[in-house]
Amino acid sequence: MNILVTGGCGFIGSHFIKRLLRKYPDYNIVNVDKLTYAGNIKNIPPPQDYNNFTTYTFDIGDTYIRSILKDHEIEVVVNFAAETHVDRSIHNPVDFIQTDIVGLINLVQAARKAKVRRFVQISTDEVYGSLPVGFEADTVARLNPTSPYSASKASADILLLSYFKTYNFPVLIVRPCNNYGPNQYPEKLIPMCITRLLENKRMILHGDGDEVREYVYVEDCCRAIDIIMHKGFDGNTFNVGSGVRRNNREIMSAVLKEVVCNQARIGEEYVKKVPNRPGNDSRYALKCNSLWKSQFLRSNFKDRLHLTIEWYKKNYKDWWPYVDLDANIYKDEEYLR
Numbered sequence: 406m407n408i409l410v411t412g413g414c415g416f417i418g419s420h421f422i423k424r425l426l427r428k429y430p431d432y433n434i435v436n437v438d439k440l441t442y443a444g445n446i447k448n449i450p451p452p453q454d455y456n457n458f459t460t461y462t463f464d465i466g467d468t469y470i471r472s473i474l475k476d477h478e479i480e481v482v483v484n485f486a487a488e489t490h491v492d493r494s495i496h497n498p499v500d501f502i503q504t505d506i507v508g509l510i511n512l513v514q515a516a517r518k519a520k521v522r523r524f525v526q527i528s529t530d531e532v533y534g535s536l537p538v539g540f541e542a543d544t545v546a547r548l549n550p551t552s553p554y555s556a557s558k559a560s561a562d563i564l565l566l567s568y569f570k571t572y573n574f575p576v577l578i579v580r581p582c583n584n585y586g587p588n589q590y591p592e593k594l595i596p597m598c599i600t601r602l603l604e605n606k607r608m609i610l611h612g613d614g615d616e617v618r619e620y621v622y623v624e625d626c627c628r629a630i631d632i633i634m635h636k637g638f639d640g641n642t643f644n645v646g647s648g649v650r651r652n653n654r655e656i657m658s659a660v661l662k663e664v665v666c667n668q669a670r671i672g673e674e675y676v677k678k679v680p681n682r683p684g685n686d687s688r689y690a691l692k693c694n695s696l697w698k699s700q701f702l703r704s705n706f707k708d709r710l711h712l713t714i715e716w717y718k719k720n721y722k723d724w725w726p727y728v729d730l731d732a733n734i735y736k737d738e739e740y741l742r
């Protein structure tokens with residue numbers, strides 16, 4: 406099978422490429438990534454080590470994508486390419502609309518022309534918006550996005566489902582919850598906490614930290630995407646959850662105990678409080694489809710968080726030397742001034 410992965414130098418996409426190379430040596434994998442601040446060429450194995458892996462650096466919004474689909478006789482597209490950080494979408498929504506909607510449609514038009522067999526769109530649980538305690542979103546739940554990021558992802562989902570109805574475009578939509586694991590850019594909560602503590606800086610807490618998110622380990626998410634890509638039916642949407650739901654303070658406390666010591670408590674010594682982000686959703690929770698049974702993941706959060714922290718301890722300085730740990734976080738204060 407010839408597969409185009411977009412955004413493969415980012416966090417989840419790079420783990421997906423590594424999984425494909427490991428599990429399916431007879432597949433040809435092509436990666437297209439613009440290498441924005443969030444992409445890192447070190448996330449993927451060197452293409453010269455493989456005769457079935459090629460990578461290109463350009464934008465999914467570029468019409469050159471047509472040649473890639475044609476030249477590599479692409480059959481399946483898995484689209485991870487996106488602007489992904491909510492805080493950044495509040496500062497600069499246009500970038501999100503440009504990549505997550507306009508760029509996506511350029512890719513989709515090219516994929517239609519190339520008559521691909523399957524198009525897997527990686528969406529997000531954030532499209533459902535905030536859910537009251539006791540509720541879980543199934544895939545027919547109302548879309549209620551509240552940030553420019555989640556609204557651009559929801560728009561993409563609606564457009565893609567219209568393409569399925571109108572043109573029979575073979576799309577599958579995957580909505581994962583928060584991923585965590587190695588190689589994640591340290592602006593997201595878990596790697597932000599780990600890397601800042603490793604640098605003897607305080608973790609940043611937005612508001613009171615009561616917001617609940619669901620967390621899946623990145624390799625489990627990639628396993629789910631693999632199953633869905635092979636077994637899902639066109640036009641369907643799939644939630645990828647884990648049942649692991651934690652508020653931000655609980656996450657910080659778990660990271661603190663692992664990185665510093667078991668007795669450490671979240672307080673001023675380790676936490677810098679900043680005002681909450683505007684429109685911060687209070688709770689996400691997913692109900693998963695039969696293709697992805699998440700129940701058995703509930704018990705493994707502690708072990709996988711440990712693996713994640715060990716990876717950052719060992720790798721993050723070499724892996725991403727130019728990351729400015731203060732760069733994206735303190736900008737939050739700018740728009741709240």
Ligand SMILES: NC(=O)c1ccc[n+]([C@@H]2O[C@H](COP(=O)([O-])OP(=O)(O)OC[C@H]3O[C@@H](n4cnc5c(N)ncnc54)[C@H](O)[C@@H]3O)[C@@H](O)[C@H]2O)c1
Pocket residue numbers: 411412413414415416417418437438439440441442443444445463464465466484485486487488489490504508527528529530558580581582583584585589590
């Ligand atoms: N990380 C999560 O917790 C999470 C949860 C649910 C859904 N998602 C979705 O999964 C996908 C991947 O997320 P991630 O966390 O790996 O993202 P990421 O920010 O780590 O990586 C995104 C990648 O896309 C590339 N990219 C950005 N704009 C591009 C463009 N115009 N053309 C080509 N490449 C471009 C970047 O260079 C980067 O390598 C996204 O669509 C995101 O919405 C992520």
